[in-house]
Amino acid sequence: MKNSNDEFRKGRCLECGAEFSGRKDKKFCSLTCKNNYNNRRYHDRKQYREKILAQLSRNYDILEGLLTDNQAGASLEELSMLGFDSRCLTGFGKGNGSHECCSCFDISYYRTGSKIFGLRRTESGKTAMKKYPPVRISSALLDIKDDGKTK
Numbered sequence: 001m002k003n004s005n006d007e008f009r010k011g012r013c014l015e016c017g018a019e020f021s022g023r024k025d026k027k028f029c030s031l032t033c034k035n036n037y038n039n040r041r042y043h044d045r046k047q048y049r050e051k052i053l054a055q056l057s058r059n060y061d062i063l064e065g066l067l068t069d070n071q072a073g074a075s076l077e078e079l080s081m082l083g084f085d086s087r088c089l090t091g092f093g094k095g096n097g098s099h100e101c102c103s104c105f106d107i108s109y110y111r112t113g114s115k116i117f118g119l120r121r122t123e124s125g126k127t128a129m130k131k132y133p134p135v136r137i138s139s140a141l142l143d144i145k146d147d148g149k150t151k
């Protein structure tokens with residue numbers, strides 16, 4: 001029996017848009033186009049990951065600044081103006097009430113819809129979120145602009 005993937009058909013290259021004919025599952029007109037496409041996808045994913053890591057680092061600096069100033073909490077609006085992104089976390093859990101338990105590396109806090117409170121440093125590796133150990137972030141990653149593109 002003939003495999004349906006062996007059927008030939010006309011297709012359009014996902015990279016350059018050129019028409020080609022080939023096997024039904026063929027997506028690219030050439031190996032160069034296939035490599036360019038896959039390299040770009042890899043680069044995009046890497047950049048996305050680096051952007052998240054940079055945001056985590058920014059969040060951490062902001063939280064650490066609050067601790068240094070002996071502040072145990074702040075409004076999310078205030079934090080957002082400082083560049084804090086409350087969606088970037090290294091640990092998350094449901095609290096007893098309506099608040100959520102969050103952590104950014106070794107700093108833990110509670111979060112409601114409008115503020116964070118109970119900010120404290122937890123001993124590394126002894127939090128409920130110890131599945132996510134602290135990560136050293138290279139300063140090169142901090143050069144990424146908000147749109148995720150490198151300079």
Ligand SMILES: [Zn+2]
Nearest residue numbers: 013016029033
């Ligand atoms: Zn092509």
